[in-house]
Amino acid sequence: MPDLSGYRGPSAKLLTEAGASIGDVLEIQMGTESIKGTLVPRYEHNDDKHIVIKLKSGYNVGISVDKVSKVVRVAKGEAPKFIAPKQAAGKGLPEVAILGTGGTIASRVDYRTGAVHPATTAEELYSLFPELSEVASIKPEIVVSVYSENLEPNHWEAIAKRVSEVVAKGVSGVILTMGTDTMGYTAAALSFALRGIPVPLFVVGSQRSSDRPSSDAFLNLIGAATMAVQANFSGVFVAMHADSSDETLAVHLGTRVRKNHTSARDAFESMGIEPVAFWSRKGTEMVAHEPPTPRGKTGSFAAKPKFDPRVALVKFFPSMSKEYLSAILGSGLHGVVFEGTGLGHINSKNIEVVRKFVAGGGVACMTSQCLWGRVDMNVYDTGRDLLKAGVVPLEDMLPETALAKLMWALANFKSPEGTMVAMQDNLAGEITNRTIQRR
Amino acid sequence: MPDLSGYRGPSAKLLTEAGASIGDVLEIQMGTESIKGTLVPRYEHNDDKHIVIKLKSGYNVGISVDKVSKVVRVAKGEAPKFIAPKQAAGKGLPEVAILGTGGTIASRVDYRTGAVHPATTAEELYSLFPELSEVASIKPEIVVSVYSENLEPNHWEAIAKRVSEVVAKGVSGVILTMGTDTMGYTAAALSFALRGIPVPLFVVGSQRSSDRPSSDAFLNLIGAATMAVQANFSGVFVAMHADSSDETLAVHLGTRVRKNHTSARDAFESMGIEPVAFWSRKGTEMVAHEPPTPRGKTGSFAAKPKFDPRVALVKFFPSMSKEYLSAILGSGLHGVVFEGTGLGHINSKNIEVVRKFVAGGGVACMTSQCLWGRVDMNVYDTGRDLLKAGVVPLEDMLPETALAKLMWALANFKSPEGTMVAMQDNLAGEITNRTIQRR
Numbered sequence: 040m041p042d043l044s045g046y047r048g049p050s051a052k053l054l055t056e057a058g059a060s061i062g063d064v065l066e067i068q069m070g071t072e073s074i075k076g077t078l079v080p081r082y083e084h085n086d087d088k089h090i091v092i093k094l095k096s097g098y099n100v101g102i103s104v105d106k107v108s109k110v111v112r113v114a115k116g117e118a119p120k121f122i123a124p125k126q127a128a129g130k131g132l133p134e135v136a137i138l139g140t141g142g143t144i145a146s147r148v149d150y151r152t153g154a155v156h157p158a159t160t161a162e163e164l165y166s167l168f169p170e171l172s173e174v175a176s177i178k179p180e181i182v183v184s185v186y187s188e189n190l191e192p193n194h195w196e197a198i199a200k201r202v203s204e205v206v207a208k209g210v211s212g213v214i215l216t217m218g219t220d221t222m223g224y225t226a227a228a229l230s231f232a233l234r235g236i237p238v239p240l241f242v243v244g245s246q247r248s249s250d251r252p253s254s255d256a257f258l259n260l261i262g263a264a265t266m267a268v269q270a271n272f273s274g275v276f277v278a279m280h281a282d283s284s285d286e287t288l289a290v291h292l293g294t295r296v297r298k299n300h301t302s303a304r305d306a307f308e309s310m311g312i313e314p315v316a317f318w319s320r321k322g323t324e325m326v327a328h329e330p331p332t333p334r335g336k337t338g339s340f341a342a343k344p345k346f347d348p349r350v351a352l353v354k355f356f357p358s359m360s361k362e363y364l365s366a367i368l369g370s371g372l373h374g375v376v377f378e379g380t381g382l383g384h385i386n387s388k389n390i391e392v393v394r395k396f397v398a399g400g401g402v403a404c405m406t407s408q409c410l411w412g413r414v415d416m417n418v419y420d421t422g423r424d425l426l427k428a429g430v431v432p433l434e435d436m437l438p439e440t441a442l443a444k445l446m447w448a449l450a451n452f453k454s455p456e457g458t459m460v461a462m463q464d465n466l467a468g469e470i471t472n473r474t475i476q477r478r
Numbered sequence: 479m480p481d482l483s484g485y486r487g488p489s490a491k492l493l494t495e496a497g498a499s500i501g502d503v504l505e506i507q508m509g510t511e512s513i514k515g516t517l518v519p520r521y522e523h524n525d526d527k528h529i530v531i532k533l534k535s536g537y538n539v540g541i542s543v544d545k546v547s548k549v550v551r552v553a554k555g556e557a558p559k560f561i562a563p564k565q566a567a568g569k570g571l572p573e574v575a576i577l578g579t580g581g582t583i584a585s586r587v588d589y590r591t592g593a594v595h596p597a598t599t600a601e602e603l604y605s606l607f608p609e610l611s612e613v614a615s616i617k618p619e620i621v622v623s624v625y626s627e628n629l630e631p632n633h634w635e636a637i638a639k640r641v642s643e644v645v646a647k648g649v650s651g652v653i654l655t656m657g658t659d660t661m662g663y664t665a666a667a668l669s670f671a672l673r674g675i676p677v678p679l680f681v682v683g684s685q686r687s688s689d690r691p692s693s694d695a696f697l698n699l700i701g702a703a704t705m706a707v708q709a710n711f712s713g714v715f716v717a718m719h720a721d722s723s724d725e726t727l728a729v730h731l732g733t734r735v736r737k738n739h740t741s742a743r744d745a746f747e748s749m750g751i752e753p754v755a756f757w758s759r760k761g762t763e764m765v766a767h768e769p770p771t772p773r774g775k776t777g778s779f780a781a782k783p784k785f786d787p788r789v790a791l792v793k794f795f796p797s798m799s800k801e802y803l804s805a806i807l808g809s810g811l812h813g814v815v816f817e818g819t820g821l822g823h824i825n826s827k828n829i830e831v832v833r834k835f836v837a838g839g840g841v842a843c844m845t846s847q848c849l850w851g852r853v854d855m856n857v858y859d860t861g862r863d864l865l866k867a868g869v870v871p872l873e874d875m876l877p878e879t880a881l882a883k884l885m886w887a888l889a890n891f892k893s894p895e896g897t898m899v900a901m902q903d904n905l906a907g908e909i910t911n912r913t914i915q916r917r
Binding site for chain 1: 525625626627628629630631657658659660663664737738739740741742745787788789790791792793794795796797798799801802805806808809810811817818819820821822823824825826827846847848849850851852853854856858859860878881885
């Protein structure tokens with residue numbers, strides 16, 4: 040009996056007519072065009088108007104049934120099955136801590152129901168990813184369990200504290216698994232809280248929905264585990280797919296990385312700099328002009344895990360009224376990071392609102408919504424007026440990184456003055472080389 | 479006597495020692511490296527710690543004097559001069575309206591003082607850009623005079639009204655010159671207000687500071703003027719440098735363009751689609767998969783210039799509290815566009831705040847801060863809960879475009895229901911083809 044899990048209505052009708060079953064290779068004809076791939080199951084809550092096939096490249100493509108003229112079953116396939124042999128732990132291998140936060144990595148899916156069973160023990164992880172047992176002796180644990188979009192500064196504190204504990208125990212490296220939504224923010228936050236960490240920490244996740252057993256989760260996890268053991272550098276990084284193939288990871292500096300696509304495998308990009316390294320099964324290729332810090336001694340490291348959550352990221356937009364910005368800055372904030380336009384501007388009529396916020400002890404910083412390039416508030420009147428109002432220009436710091444840094448700086452440098460100085464210091468690679476300014 | 483306009487202190491000292499003058503070709507030595515280019519003047523308000531040279535590529539580079547070991551004068555040069563011959567108007571040529579808003583294009587700079595003299599008459603423009611007189615009979619005027627960052631919805635209304643007046647008079651095309659800060663927002667706003675415009679409108683500007691006579695202003699203006707006369711398509715576009723050379727313009731659809739660099743010449747990029755066309759002196763090369771609308775008849779066009787300014791663009795961030803979002807949504811807004819994380823999420827604890835806003839008659843829409851890719855709120859619980867709360871998912875619409883569209887839709891469709899439907903319709907290319915969804 041054909042398995043058409045998750046399909047119903049018009050999409051199930053087309054597939055039934057073709058005699059198709061999950062795992063079969065199909066040719067979907069759309070007028071004069073056609074596209075070939077393996078039929079994958081859908082979640083029950085998905086709509087009934089798309090057929091989803093996995094292309095040879097590994098990508099899944101959803102095709103609207105409105106456009107489909109015919110479905111042809113090209114070859115019979117097998118529905119992917121999970122085989123879970125008992126794997127021995129990687130005895131005698133260096134220890135790597137895997138800290139989970141409730142993301143989609145290291146999950147196994149019940150195909151019938153779409154239910155996700157997160158793997159939480161070393162045995163389960165070895166059974167899902169047998170290659171892991173040849174690389175490292177892994178120590179998995181769940182630190183917090185929330186969706187990525189619900190991660191808050193207090194979770195960052197909990198993660199940072201736990202990282203320092205496992206580092207003190209002497210692990211070779213740390214892997215943090217999480218959903219990708221706030222991965223950039225989290226990597227930046229940990230870059231400050233764990234400044235000076237003597238081992239590498241790799242934040243990893245999966246861009247593929249967990250209905251795909253051959254998701255990018257595997258490569259990201261095995262690559263991060265290998266580097267956690269072998270890499271000769273320390274610091275906080277994001278390790279995710281470098282391109283749409285399933286072969287290479289890019290290792291991004293935690294303060295210079297951004298999620299630049301809602302769903303692509305290679306959604307994460309280094310901004311304004313090259314990735315620090317690329318990893319594939321052939322090895323690790325370092326590419327940074329300034330190599331990252333070498334591994335250090337465990338004893339000398341102390342985390343600074345505190346964050347002040349009363350900080351907002353405010354993107355400027357043309358209809359921003361004084362009432363609007365006053366409502367924001369009057370909501371009990373200690374700090375604000377603006378995403379200004381261009382070289383670092385907001386509209387002139389709001390400068391007085393900002394001046395009052397700063398005069399009242401608030402810290403206001405400026406980044407650019409352009410995301411690439413450097414703010415320069417000396418070029419135009421508006422920029423100079425904002426500087427006079429006490430706004431701190433943050434060069435080419437990413438807005439998301441600036442938000443995390445300001446929360447951290449306010450909690451660790453106490454006075455607004457100390458915070459403002461810290462914000463302009465390059466503490467964790469968040470500001471790129473400014474010797475040669477491209478204007 | 480050497481001319482070192484704008485230089486003082488340490489930078490002037492180094493240049494004086496080298497016997498350098500503005501316009502000379504210098505080799506700036508920094509340890510084992512060196513860089514060669516033409517010395518350009520600085521504004522008086524610039525700092526005294528950088529020497530700025532123009533590279534062969536046309537780029538200006540500012541070099542920190544701290545890094546300079548020696549300055550060598552390689553060749554004597556001439557300070558750039560403005561020659562302003564009287565040019566005759568392009569008699570008998572098709573008419574093109576150039577509407578100014580107070581940006582940096584079509585300005586001439588007094589090198590000694592750095593003062594900018596905006597050109598406002600056809601004669602002045604022809605004298606600054608003599609090639610213009612061979613292309614079109616230009617009708618320049620100032621519509622509004624504010625910095626780009628101070629442009630507001632009421633200025634968009636004034637611009638849209640004036641565009642429809644000049645279109646009714648029968649111009650071949652319209653050029654809108656403006657500062658680049660809010661160019662993306664403005665192009666999107668005009669795409670809706672001027673939907674059905676029978677001629678092409680090109681929004682142009684200059685990414686170079688006006689201390690550079692060979693700025694990109696020239697190519698952008700001459701290219702836009704040529705296309706305004708010759709192009710066989712209509713609609714609202716941004717025409718700016720396609721790359722760092724000074725040869726090619728990219729023509730971006732007004733609803734799919736974003737400023738992605740604070741200062742680079744090629745800061746503007748089409749998002750999720752190719753540019754509509756590229757222009758160089760060799761001609762116009764169309765590249766769009768779906769060609770833009772052909773020119774139409776003037777009589778049938780009526781602008782819809784109204785915007786409701788009570789709309790905010792709210793970028794979600796991990797420390798967003800209920801108090802914060804309540805303060806925003808309670809500030810008298812009629813609509814809000816969220817820049818959610820990933821596929822279109824905000825934190826769960828704020829969903830109830832959004833639900834109340836929608837229940838009270840507000841319109842809430844969702845885009846992604848990833849900027850590339852499509853929101854999909856059916857994949858995770860949080861997305862589905864937001865849909866249930868009444869949030870309208872906007873596919874792959876750019877957040878900035880969504881803001882402009884929501885202001886326009888609220889002013890033109892009156893009811894929240896009508897507005898919500900309009901937001902999901904593809905009215906001006908703001909949503910790309912969704913037949914094949916890349917997930």
